[in-house]
Amino acid sequence: MNDTTLILSFHPDLGRSHANRAMLDAVKDLEGVCIVDLYGLYPTDEVNIAAEVQRLLSAKRLVLQFPVQWYSTPALLKAWQDSVLTQMYYIAYEVQGRKLEGLPIMVAATAGNTPQAYGETGVNLFPLEQLLQPLRATANRCHWAWCDPFLVYQANKLPSSELDVVAAEYRARIKQFQLKA
Template identity: 55%
Template sequence: MNKTLILLFHPDLSRSSANAALAQEVAKLEHVEVVDVQALYPDGLDIYRDGEREAARLLAADRIVLQFPIHWYSMPAIMRQWQDAVLTRMFYLHYEEEGRKLEGTPLYVAVTAGNVEEAYRPGGRNLFTLE
């Protein structure tokens, strides 16, 4: 069995069209776990307390997908908090027990942008490209 873990980082999934649709469809697939990180940690602070649980979730997966909308040409705040809490733990504090075991696990990124393609061009509404 190959387990795919999809970590969804969206600040308000109820207001999403693309990320919500993606999450709903992949959740129907066998051997796929979708975790709405914002719903799990609404204030973002408990991620630090649950670092061991989150590390175990990653280690149990055969592949990992990070799904999120681009916010200000970056990631949502909850994703940054998750990185600080979980990846710092795994690769800095507990490398031999956790981080090393994650090495080689395929990692995919599924990113959405909240505007039309033309907005992400020089002179477009957002002024800059996504590159």
């Protein structure tokens, strides 16, 4: 394993994104960061399992970055999990999955609503962190080291000045993630 921080971007339309694109732009020049636009690679949702397994095996850290859609991940992230993680953890655990034990993982998720909308009294009923629990369970099952997520609210409504702040915070968080893991 080298010193790569692998950021897998699962935005269905990264070209029209505001926050996700700004976040990726903020970290693209960091040493050791490798950004992969999965929707750009797999527009038909057909994942190249062998290539993705190799990509994961070459990473020292993993970031899954995506917009929250209907209380979940985008469809391609689920398809990626179903194909790649099934291969690594159910079909070839000894030669693939086992090699990633302890892999630090962080989720970077953007949401369109306010923080107040995510909670018992909000329209979305659950805190955003709670909606990410299936990913945390997956990390646990894979024996990966879960790190606190980076969350952005009102991602599609932020003015450019606030987007700049979010991007700078994300850059700092990725640098911190690289140092800790």
